[in-house]
Every structure is written in structure tokens, then in C-alpha cells.
Amino acid sequence: MFAERRADRRVGVWFTGARGSVATTAVAGCAAVATGLHPPTGMVTETPPFASSGLPSPASLVFGGHDTAACPLPKRAEELTAAGVLPHGLAAAVRSELTAADTEIRPGGPLPGDTRTDEALITAFTSDITDFTRRHDLDRTVVINLASTEPAPAADAVRLPPSSLYAAAALRAGCPYANFTPSTGLRADALAGAVAASGLPHAGRDGKTGQTLLRSVLAPMFVQRALPVRAWSGTNLLGGGDGAALADPAAAAAKNAGKERVLADVLGHVPEGEVHIDDVPALGDWKTAWDHIAFDGFLGSRMVLQTIWQGCDSALAAPLVLDLARLLARAHEAGLTGPLPELAFYFKDPDGGPAALPDQYAALLSFAERLRDAR
Secondary structure, three states: OHHHHHHOOOEEEEEEOOOOHHHHHHHHHHHHHHOOOOOOOOOHHHOHHHOOOOOOOHHHEEEEEEEOOOOOHHHHHHHHHHOOOOOOOHHHHOHHHHHHHHOOEEEOOOOOOOOOOHHHHHHHHHHHHHHHHHHOOOOEEEEEEOOOOOOOOOOOOOOOOHHHHHHHHHHHOOOOEEEOOOOOHHHOHHHHHHHHHHOOEEEEEEEOOOHHHHHHHHHHHHHHOOOOEEEEEEEEEEOHHHHHHHOOHHHHHHHHHHHHHHHHHHHOOOOEOOEEEEEOHHHOOEEEEEEEEEEEOHHHOEEEEEEEEEEEHHHHHHHHHHHHHHHHHHHHHOOOOEEOHHHHHHEEEOOOOOOOHHHHHHHHHHHHHHHHHOO
């Protein structure tokens, strides 16, 4: 009864990058699940272990966010339908939900020519979030970064990167936070004191949806079977906004750091080989990831494992984003604070916790029990 009462509370979900493919898919998908139009495929929080954890229901989520793009969510949903990301008819069926979310999207920044200081931007972003929470009489709001990957800031940078401006606003607004991108976000040195003082739950960096998800499963296999990995190379072919953003070598380097981290954490070293990211605009929101793994067998026999992962990033990411929104909201309600290593399951670069996916899943299930028992 207690968990059911909590699940009916209204919770805000504030996206940075709110008109992007992932955010649009998440909003449309949440409406489809809430109204019974589609099953919650890919939403781990809709599986039996989470049934009594007191998570907010999909129907209780209210969406808004920041973006520098102008394309309305209903139009973006139509584009994703044409690209094969959303099923035909869904954009029309949930148009009212998409329109409602679009009216809650505020201008992001800084755009070229914006002369506002970091402090002025943070103040403006904070006001947008707190106004959203107040107007909708929300129990709490969770902020999730879904914006395009930005390059890592230079060591001598005098201003915060955009992702950190939004993250600082989330802290000031008293919102739990997750960074589903490789961008700096809360990890800026200048925010360390504010993060520690906020007492807010937060989780990881860079969502784990495809190639790295597979790496976090395969790498432990080699370790457990005592098969030394000599080299691990990969290639990503992708289009859409991610492909364009990652065509910037600095942004691609930020993205690849998370992919390498998984191998280093599990294998104990970084094997030879690199990950290459190629922008192929014709692929749109779809991507192909190829891995070539060279390893040694008994008596030094040389062997190779090759994998191909083909999928739609938005459809892979959206259910995980909804999971994180629900888990962070419940963690905040339960009075949990600081980094949540139990949510490592969702990230390439988590805030602590185990590196192998099976161990991460076990930690997530324990977290579900912890939330169930919290009052």
C-alpha cells in the first residue's frame, strides 16, 4: 500500500537536450507505456524485482527541459517515425503528451553571441527548473543530460562547459541528476564543493547502450576463462546528431574514454587497439558497431572473436533514461544522498561500483530491495 501511494505522486523529468532523438523517444515511449499502447520493452524497472520498490509510475512523470533546437516534439516524433525509430501511428496517438512536454521546453545556451556570464546562465536555468516544478505541483524533479557530446574542457578553461552549467542549475534547484552523455556535467572541478554540499543523489556519466554493453559482458568471460586478450579494436558507424557531434575528434575522444575504461576495469589493462567513430549521415538514428578481439588460447594458440551490433541508439537509450528518472526520484524520496554506485549498470563511467555487467545487475537488484525497505 505504501509503495502504491508513492507511485501515484507526480514527478518531473527535466531533460537537457529535450528536443533530441533520445528525449523525444523517451517522452513518446513513456506515454505509450502509460496508456497501454506498447509494452515496456527494455525498461528494467518494469520487471518483477522492482514491483515493490515504490518507483513513480510512468503515468506520473511530467516532462520538460532545455534545448537550443527549435523543432517541436510532435514534428521531431514524425521525423523519427519516418526514420523507423518510432512505430507508425504512435506520434499521432501521443501527440497531446508530446505537445504538453514541448510547451515546457525552455531555451538553452549559451548560443553564439550570448554574453551572459556562467553565473547568469546558471541562475536562468535554475529558475526554469524551479518554475516547472512549482507550476505543476511536482513532488520532485529529476534532471538528466541527453544533449550532444561536448569536447572535454581544456585544462586552462576559464568558463564551465555547457553541460556543467546545466548540472550546476540542477544542484541549485535541488534536483537529483544523471548524465547520460560523456560530457563533463557534475565532474567539473569547480562543482566539487557544490556536489558534496547538495546532499542530492546522482548517478554516473555516459549511458551504456550498445557496444560497451556488449564489452562489459564479454570482457569478464575472457577473465573468468583465463584467456588473455591481446588486442581489442572497434569501429562505430553512426549518423544523426550523434554522428555529427562525434565527427569532432575532441568529442569522439571523450566518448571513447568510456569504452576503454570498461576494458581497463575488467581486464586490468588496456589491450592494443582503438575505437574509431565514423559519421555516416545516411544511417540517421541507426548505428553499426563492430569489434575485433584477439586472444590467446591453450598453448599460445591465436584466436579471434568478432561481433557486430546493429541497433537504434534512441530506442536503446530511452527505456534506460526512464529507468534512471524513476530510480533517482525514488532514491531522493528515500533520503539517499551522494553518488549511487548501485546504478553502475546503466553507465560506461559510473560513480563507483563493479565493472562487469552481471555484478552491476546484482548490485541494481540489491538497490531495488533497499528502496523497497526505505520509508
